[in-house]
Amino acid sequence: MMGVNRRDFLRIAGLTAAIGMGGKTAVDLLWPGQLDAAEGGIEGWWKSKTPENPLYPGDLARGKEIPNPGELTAKRWGMALDMRKFTADSRAAVIKACNEVHNVPSIPGNQNIKWIWETSFGHAFPDLEQEYMDNEVHDLPFLVLCNHCDNPPCVRVCPTKATFRRQDGIVMMDMHRCIGCRFCMAACPFGSRSFNFADPRKFFPEGKESNPTYPTRTKGVVEKCTFCTERLAKGELPACVEVSGGAMLFGDMADSGSPVRQALRTRYAIRRKNELGTAPQVYYLI
Amino acid sequence: MLEKALKGEPRYWAWVVFLLVVIGAGFGAYLVQYNEGLTITGMSRDVTWGFYIAQFTFLVGVAASAVMLVLPYYLHHYKAFGRITILGEFLAISAVTMCLLFIVVDLGRPMRLMNVLLHPTPNSILFWDMVVLNGYLFINLFVGWAALGAERKELPPPKWTKPLIYLSIPWAVSIHTVTAFLYAGLPGRGFWLTAIMAPRFLASAFAAGPAVLIMLAFLVKKLTKFDAGKEAIESLAKIITYAIILHLFFFFLEVFTVTYSAIPGHLSHLQYLYFGLHGHPSNVMPLMWLALTCGFTSIALLIVPKWRQNHKILLPAVILVFICTWIDKGIGMISGGFVPNPLHEITEYAPTGLELMITFGVYAVGALVLTILYKTAITVKQYKELT
Numbered sequence: 001m002m003g004v005n006r007r008d009f010l011r012i013a014g015l016t017a018a019i020g021m022g023g024k025t026a027v028d029l030l031w032p033g034q035l036d037a038a039e040g041g042i043e044g045w046w047k048s049k050t051p052e053n054p055l056y057p058g059d060l061a062r063g064k065e066i067p068n069p070g071e072l073t074a075k076r077w078g079m080a081l082d083m084r085k086f087t088a089d090s091r092a093a094v095i096k097a098c099n100e101v102h103n104v105p106s107i108p109g110n111q112n113i114k115w116i117w118e119t120s121f122g123h124a125f126p127d128l129e130q131e132y133m134d135n136e137v138h139d140l141p142f143l144v145l146c147n148h149c150d151n152p153p154c155v156r157v158c159p160t161k162a163t164f165r166r167q168d169g170i171v172m173m174d175m176h177r178c179i180g181c182r183f184c185m186a187a188c189p190f191g192s193r194s195f196n197f198a199d200p201r202k203f204f205p206e207g208k209e210s211n212p213t214y215p216t217r218t219k220g221v222v223e224k225c226t227f228c229t230e231r232l233a234k235g236e237l238p239a240c241v242e243v244s245g246g247a248m249l250f251g252d253m254a255d256s257g258s259p260v261r262q263a264l265r266t267r268y269a270i271r272r273k274n275e276l277g278t279a280p281q282v283y284y285l286i
Numbered sequence: 287m288l289e290k291a292l293k294g295e296p297r298y299w300a301w302v303v304f305l306l307v308v309i310g311a312g313f314g315a316y317l318v319q320y321n322e323g324l325t326i327t328g329m330s331r332d333v334t335w336g337f338y339i340a341q342f343t344f345l346v347g348v349a350a351s352a353v354m355l356v357l358p359y360y361l362h363h364y365k366a367f368g369r370i371t372i373l374g375e376f377l378a379i380s381a382v383t384m385c386l387l388f389i390v391v392d393l394g395r396p397m398r399l400m401n402v403l404l405h406p407t408p409n410s411i412l413f414w415d416m417v418v419l420n421g422y423l424f425i426n427l428f429v430g431w432a433a434l435g436a437e438r439k440e441l442p443p444p445k446w447t448k449p450l451i452y453l454s455i456p457w458a459v460s461i462h463t464v465t466a467f468l469y470a471g472l473p474g475r476g477f478w479l480t481a482i483m484a485p486r487f488l489a490s491a492f493a494a495g496p497a498v499l500i501m502l503a504f505l506v507k508k509l510t511k512f513d514a515g516k517e518a519i520e521s522l523a524k525i526i527t528y529a530i531i532l533h534l535f536f537f538f539l540e541v542f543t544v545t546y547s548a549i550p551g552h553l554s555h556l557q558y559l560y561f562g563l564h565g566h567p568s569n570v571m572p573l574m575w576l577a578l579t580c581g582f583t584s585i586a587l588l589i590v591p592k593w594r595q596n597h598k599i600l601l602p603a604v605i606l607v608f609i610c611t612w613i614d615k616g617i618g619m620i621s622g623g624f625v626p627n628p629l630h631e632i633t634e635y636a637p638t639g640l641e642l643m644i645t646f647g648v649y650a651v652g653a654l655v656l657t658i659l660y661k662t663a664i665t666v667k668q669y670k671e672l673t
Contacts, residue, residue, distance in 0.1 A: 110330035110633050123629040127551070144629075153473055159412040160401040179401050180324075180394015183412055185334040189474020191628040195334060195394065198325035219323035220394030273628075276473040 070235035074252035076169035085247035105203035146225035147280030154184035290665040312647010332633035342388035349381035351495020353458035366517035375430035376659040384652035477555035493529035494611035497604040577613035
């Protein structure tokens with residue numbers, strides 16, 4: 001039906017009746033770009049509704065025409081974790097690198113901050129675990145982090161657009177706008193977000209931040225993995241990818257030649273909670 | 287009219303001072319939270335909402351239940367509610383005030399509250415909740431105050447209140463529906479992901495709100511001789527009876543879908559609440575069973591008209607309704623939703639002392655608002671009746 005499914009047809013018909021003009025015109029006037037987005041069904045529709053943060057008008061997020069010299073850019077960033085290549089050492093190195101680069105405090109107890117951490121297969125993929133699965137896979141610790149969903153529920157629920165999706169797909173946090181309502185944490189189906197219950201500066205391992213060039217956070221805001229936007233802007237890969245010894249791949253999901261896409265063509269990969277339709281952009285190569 | 291609240295017996299002032307002391311203590315506790323952060327609460331990375339948001343949810347229901355008086359009185363001209371409707375409207379004002387305060391004390395960065403207005407985000411349900419709650423507060427303030435002012439001058443309520451009163455009826459439904467939508471639209475939270483959340487919220491609210499109102503009416507009668515009227519109480523009791531039955535019926539519908547389908551992501555939360563999970567007994571289990579017991583007992587007491595009309599039975603019955611619905615929303619909703627977490631891990635939640643002090647502080651603010659409004663309303667009404 002020329003790319004117009006029943007849902008779109010009903011919406012267009014309803015609007016036409018209500019407004020009394022050509023349906024497509026009406027929709028385009030009300031929500032520019034909606035019709036194209038709606039081709040992707042409800043996911044595409046939500047994505048088109050996903051707010052971007054107006055605080056970053058010149059940001060890569062807005063499709064800036066001239067990026068910084070050497071800046072890494074993509075249509076949609078994605079990541080693949082090669083579970084066969086990880087070792088205990090590389091997993092530890094990855095976590096350590098991330099924590100150090102981003103001044104992630106080590107807070108004892110259950111009010112802690114986690115950007116990337118280790119968990120079991122059953123916790124990472126509760127719906128895929130079964131009694132008789134391959135022991136090797138089952139007992140392998142999995143690294144989990146923000147999935148930078150293509151259709152992020154956290155962004156949908158944020159009442160201030162403090163968390164938003166950049167045009168390159170990275171789900172970002174504006175720490176200066178967050179009111180600390182923690183709605184995004186209730187919405188995230190992956191437990192990828194952390195709240196600063198206390199002042200994180202009190203919990204730096206060495207007593208002060210490990211990376212003076214990266215901002216520390218205040219109490220009362222939510223934080224999470226950012227795919228190292230600050231490093232991409234300088235032409236560097238995310239810190240975890242850099243130290244992973246080739247176990248983590250990073251690239252443009254829209255580019256069929258990117259390392260992630262190449263790996264996904266030949267290897268079986270799974271995503272966390274695929275059935276929820278959030279379209280995670282972190283893939284696990286089994 | 288507010289000056290009526292400035293004249294009272296020593297008993298009245300003792301109560302006001304007591305509330306001020308509780309508010310002061312709560313404010314002190316809040317200052318600690320403001321300085322230290324929400325770390326002073328029992329909340330965690332896994333259970334990110336706690337007592338504050340639970341009380342907020344419960345009180346939205348109490349506020350919405352004013353519609354159970356407004357609708358029969360204004361829409362169906364049910365005269366028996368003539369004396370009690372104002373009490374319901376003022377209870378709604380006090381409840382919404384507490385709701386807004388509970389949101390504020392729950393924020394990690396309360397000073398940035400206005401960001402919700404500076405960066406309005408229509409795709410966030412929290413944005414709409416703010417819109418409907420504030421709207422409801424003002425509708426009830428205007429309507430209640432204008433009606434009382436007119437009554438004092440022995441005039442009919444001003445004409446401009448009529449459309450507002452009609453608006454307040456769907457608006458009351460909206461505040462609890464939108465509050466249910468805060469929870470019911472989140473992927474990956476199986477306990478909340480249910481279309482019956484809003485009707486369940488409304489049913490329990492229409493039981494809990496009138497139950498609070500009956501308790502208040504009894505108290506007011508004892509303290510001031512202001513009688514809401516036998517028929518009004520009986521009608522309210524009838525409403526509560528239907529609503530508490532509906533509440534438990536909706537709960538049964540939820541239990542059926544979840545247990546018969548047996549999908550783990552939905553089932554595990556109910557299991558946790560009522561039986562514990564993976565051999566780990568939950569800390570709310572006794573309360574959850576207590577809520578069910580109270581609910582069923584209250585139905586047994588309320589369903590027989592003779593018993594329901596006997597105030598010696600009605601009072602304990604509505605207290606049971608209150609306990610049942612309060613545990614359901616004030617405890618089970620939050621614990622059940624967040625445990626187990628998205629990674630199927632169990633982190634339990636229990637409020638801390640400071641968290642409870644802040645909670646009592648907010649409740650005391652609500653009680654103070656209610657006291658002042660009731661004192662004004664009852665003085666006006668009694669003065670009118672004496673002359």
